[in-house]
Amino acid sequence: MNEIDLRRFDLNLLVVFDVLMVERSVTRAAERLGRTQSAISHSLSRLRSQFGDPLLVKGGVRMQPTAFALDLIEQARPMLSGIQRVLSPTQVFDPAHSQRVFRLAVPDFALALFAELLARVRKEAPLVSVEWTTPRAPTLLDVAEGQVDLAILPSELQWPQSVAGEAIGALGWRCFGRRDHPAFSEWGPANWARWPHLAVRIGDNVRSPVNVAAAAAGLTRTIAGWVPHFPAIAPILARSDLLATLPLAAMADVVDAYDLASTEVPFAIAPLPHAMVWCSGRSRDPGMIWLRDRLRPIARRTFAV
Structure with a gap:
């Protein structure tokens, strides 16, 4: 890729690129932007160069993005949203008429939380959009830079000085497996350690709260498989002899649907505290205050031990 001189780069090209990635058509992008097809084609040519x-x-019918384009739009959209916020009035937020887009970073098991939040937002602010992303390693930096409006993260993480937050509760732990799993007939530490486990790959699993607590109890967990996200856990447990030790909130909505059993962890493991965090420089933003007020009660119910 050619080195980009930001002094000469036209940010309007990114606006065109954003619309092209949505429409996947020069013709439809031109109609949406109120420009000619020739102008959109010329912008795309400049972007390619x-x-x-x-x-x-x-x-086929629609243009297909390259791998680079998919990565680029993921990085560009938060920046465009941030520029739009900077250039828009910051002291006025009218939910009934606002077309603001909020970006949340919330664990991928929080389906019920997002559904409830979205329903409330739709009722009070029908033109507002909420984008759900999952937390990742640099999420706190994204929050500090305003690329993510609100995030729900473990409280133990070290926040940058430009990040503010508040406690919302903690995640309690349970053990899960298929309902007729033989481990549950004589449940205890020995059976927990005897049977292989399924785990979610989040950072360094060796230092996970489960492994730390198990080691303190003199136990070792054998992990037979890792999955990239929580929603993959239930259907695998239902079809195997694997166990999983997970936050109750991660499985609350799927235990009955997949005919799973849930039981207490057979050793001491502390709840995992979580916090709602945001960029401290935007603490007084009326739109952010409005969103925090709507997310707070939902999050506290979800993260209640």
Whole structure:
């Protein structure tokens, strides 16, 4: 890719690129932006030249993005939203008429939380949009830079000085397996350690709260498999002899649906405290205050031990 000179880069090209990634059509993008097809094609050509990548290629009815384009739009959209917020009035927020887009980073098991929040937002602010992303390693930096409006993260993480937050509760732990799993007939530490486990790959699993607590109890967990996200756990447990030690909130909505059993962890493991965090420089933003007030009670119910 050619080195980009920001002094000469036209940010309007990213606006065109954003619309092209949604529409996947030069014609539809031109209609949406109120410009000619020739102008949109010229913008796409400039973007291709600037980034040294075709970005969008012909592929049937709709143009298909390259891998680079998918990565680029993931990085560009938060920046465009941030620029829009900076250039928009910050002291006025009218839920009934606002078209603001809020970006949340919330664990991927929080389906009920997001559904309830979205229903309330739709009722009070029908033109507001909420984008759900899952937390990742640099999420706190994204919050500090305003690329993520609100995040729900473990409280033990070290926050940058530019991040503010409040406690919302903690996650209690349970053990899960298929309902007729033989381990549950004589449940205890020995059976917990005897049977292989399924785990979610989040950071360094060796230092996970489960492993730390098990080691303190003189136990070792054998992990037979890892999955990338919580929703994959239930269907695998239902079809195997694997166990999983997880936050109760991660499985509350799927235990009955997959005919799973849930029981207490057979050793001491402390609840995992969580916090709702945001950029401290935007603490007085009326829109952010409005969103925090709506997320807070829902989050506290979800993260109640």
